Amino acid sequence: MENEKENLFFEPHKRGLMKTPLKESIAANIVLTEIQPDFGPLTTPTKPKEISQGEPWTPTANLKMLISAVSPEIRNRDQKRGLFDSRNGLPEAKDCLHEHLSGDEYEKSQPSRKEKSLGLLCHKFLARYPNYPNPAVNNDICLDEVAEELNVERRRIYDIVNVLESLHMVSRLAKNRYTWHGRHNLNKTLGTLKSVGEENKYAEQIMMIKKKEYEQEFDFSKTYSIEDHIIKSNTGQNGHPDMCFVELPGVEFRAASVNSRKDKSLRVMSQKFVMLFLVSTPQIVSLEIAAKILIGEDHVEDLDRSKFKTKIRRLYDIANVLSSLNLIKKVHVTEERGRKPAFKWTGPEISPSPCGLGPVPLLPSDLEAKRPSKDNCAKNLFSTRGKPNFTRHPSLIKLVKSIENDRRKINSAPSSPIKTNKAESSRNSAPFPSKMAQLAAICKMQLEEQSSEPRKKVKVQPARSGQCKPVAPLDTPANAELDLTAPSLIQPLGVVPLIPSPLSPAVPVILPQAPSGPSYAIYLQPAQAQTVTPPQGLSPTVCPTPSCKATRSKDAADATTEKATSDATKSSASTRPGSLLPVPERPGAKNRDKEPAGERGSKRASLLEDSGSKKKFKEDLKGLENVSTTLFPSGYLIPLTQCSSLGAESILSSKENSNTLSPNHRIYSSPITGVIPVTSSELTAVNFPSFHVTPLKLMVSPTSVAGVPVGNSPALTSSHPVPVQNPSSAIVNFTLQHLGLLSPSVQVSASPGAVPVSPRIEAVSVVPDNAGTQQGRATRYDSPAPGQNQTNGQSVALTGTQQPVPVTPQGSQSVAESFFRTPGGPVKLTGPSHVDFDGANKTSVGTLFVPQRKLEVSTEDVH
DNA sequence: ACCTCCCGCCATGCT
DNA sequence: AGCATGGCGGGAGGT
Secondary structure (H helix, E strand, C coil), rough: CHHHHHHHHHCCCCCCCHHHHHHHHHHHHHHHHCCCCCCCCCCCCCCCHHEEEEEEEEHHHHHHHHHHHHCCHHHHHEEEHHHHHHHCCHHHHHHHHCCCCCCCHHHCCCCCCCHHCCCHHHHHHHCCCCCCCCCCCCEEEEEHHHHHHHHCCCCHHHHHHHHHHCCCEEEEEECCEEEEEEEHCHHHHHHHHHHHHHHHHHHHHHHHHHHHHHHHHCCCCHHHHHHHHHHHHHHHHHHHCCCCCECHHCCCCCHHHHHHCCCCCHHHHHHHHHHHHHHHHCEEEHHHHHHHHCCCCCCCCCCCCCHHHHHHHHHHHHHHHHHHHCCEEEEEEEECEEEEEEEEECCCCCCCCHHCCCCCHHHHHHHHHCCCCCHHHHHHHHHHCCCCCCCEEEHHHHHHHHHHHHHHHHHHHCCCCCCCCCHHHHCCCCCCCHHHHHHHHHHHHHHHHHHCHHHHHHHHHHHHHHHHHCCCCCCHHHHHHHHHHHHHHHHHHCCCEEEECCCCCCCCCCCCCCCCCCCHHHHCCCHHHHHHHHCCCCCCCCCCHHHHCCCHHHHHHHHCCHHHHHHHHHHHHHCCCCCCCCCCCCHHHHHHCCCCCCHHHHHHHHHHHHHHHHHHHHHHHHHHHHHHHHHHHCCCCCCCCCHHHHHHHHHHHHHHHHHHCCCCCCEEECCCCCCCCCCHHHHCECCCCCCCCCCCCCCCCCCCCCCCCCCCCCHHHHCCCCHHHHHHHHHHHHHHHHCCCCCCCCCCCCCCCCCCEEEEEEEEECCCCCCCHHHHCCCCCCCCCCCCCCCCCCHHHHCCCCCCCCCCCCCCCHCCCCCCCCCCCCCCCCCEEEEECCECCCCEEEECCCCCEEEEEEEEEEC
């Protein structure tokens, strides 16, 4: 019902209008990125089914492909073109396609696998919409249309959309319809995810896993007990993949169907995957580790091979989409064992929970985000409202819904303050210049960007701000205010209280969000939610408002949180079978699951069994829950502050824009970082065109250091000390440092157990992996100077010096989780690994000497 | 031989 | 029943 309405609503507008123009800009950006070899050129309109693979692309296309194969640049262009084509000239493309196919060409033209890659498809998809769509315009997406135009099966579109949805770049309106939000909410989302990731202690988990691996490698007898123990506890938390889907205020899932869908696994997986990047210090995550964490492997041993493989497959899917978004880039981590596929975060640095850490020294990255302290304050507002217990009442839900709808309408209405221009202005006004012109323009842009990034960025930001939103996007406090304001207006909605009932599958928790200001809701299992919700406390940290930290629901709870959480989750799972993941959670079930993994059938059958029982249970519950469910399916949630996009975005947008504009060049964290009082904007401004490698970012060997939780996580850590972990990690660090294994700057994550093995330090070589040449080089972190790193705020202060114990400004947290974050990164020691970026060119850039180890950075052209 | 990951079967759930 | 979603993993292209 609702859906239909919505559809009707939007239908009229349909994409087409605004979007199109915007696309171009995007395309350009995209292009920069590494993109896989694509030739996206003429995808066209033919219907998917009909055309299917066999269909020939035009000869021209073939040529292009060939050429593109040769040169990345060309590739990019092609891509762009392809994008354009898809947009504009669908018809034309078609014609061309059909026109001539000769055998050879035809064959060649056959879309090779690569051409059909999800990554490429995603690029095409993204090209259709502006990064920062004008809210006033109708931005809805019709899946069917898209599938048709892109000439792919719908199934593939779902893959893309699901990931985008996890980032809140799109939200589902109704069946077959999604609304495009673009990157307006991205920063916010990332900030939220980071906070959640911190809460989940993903950094620690990663470390644990690495450590475990490392140990296993050479010493079997090692102390597993401790580790296992630790892991377990951690796992417990993560373990529940189902546990949550983080939602943002304006982006919540709307369609009931979506909400109801139990797992949302791809979405959840995607979020978790992103969290791993945000939380880990090197910001490089290997698929293996990600898979393990996502699986919630309780025991490595248990790992089911097939399950693992499946997870990996999914991660590739997600990674492809994220790569298309330029959020990550493929690299390889080389260890003794060999090269392992991994991905490096190339997206914007996010400040976790903005609120908290304000005062603390932030890493460069943090710094960027940092200015937000102001924002944080603002956030308080949100926090306040968010916390209270949520009650969920059908009537409320309904109300909310209606409000949302209204909101939507309103948004769509022209009234929105935002200027539409931004998109337009940013890209050329001309909607469809000739392809050539476009290409030329793109090239030009790229060149310009490269040549003058810094300036550009500076320039850009301001411009953007102006254009995009009425309000200046700059980090200034003003923004914060704005953000707040917006939400406030909406607040009523946001307030919607949900009542956590055992029945409800998930209870949304509203967290105050930092930067963006708006709060986000995480869907938790009831148990969890309960735990969390109440306390919400604030962390001691800086923010005046408690809410700041609110993000971490857990903290609030108490020290036991972790455990509790895990338990809770489990219990919840057991309680509500139906909800998210069918299997995993049940204690007993686990084993079972793995068991026959064999065939699908068997597997499925087993699942069915479980599900069946669960189902019944669910049904029963349903009866009770019914009403609420109907209205709002699971409790998911909602508040919305929607507008957020505007306010929040500003900041982000500026940042992002910079990124976008010059994909290649990321923000550079100044070496000095910690020390320098730079405004975020400034930071952003600084880019290094060529590439900088940050030693810090290097991967650590398993054992070695793991990324430490960011200092950012404010409250969480501080609020509840985790007894176990802290000490050990501290000890470890200390020990290592003394041994000289660790450079002062490097930190060991706080792993609970002492680390038996000494981490080895080795030279690390970084090779950029992406095909996109450009990108390869520009990595965001590079710190020329030793000692400085972007990484975390805490470390900043330390820089280089050796401190056995990490001192953090925050103090609170320090001990527990994070140890030091390395300030400068040059040191990354870690283990035996080295990261390769698969990029195309491998050039050895240079070697950095870090305190004890030297790093080699090289760009390599893999392909 | 391994890495990627496309493809599409088919379960799941809503309409 | 039909359609929309999307989990899942076989198996093939790439390297």
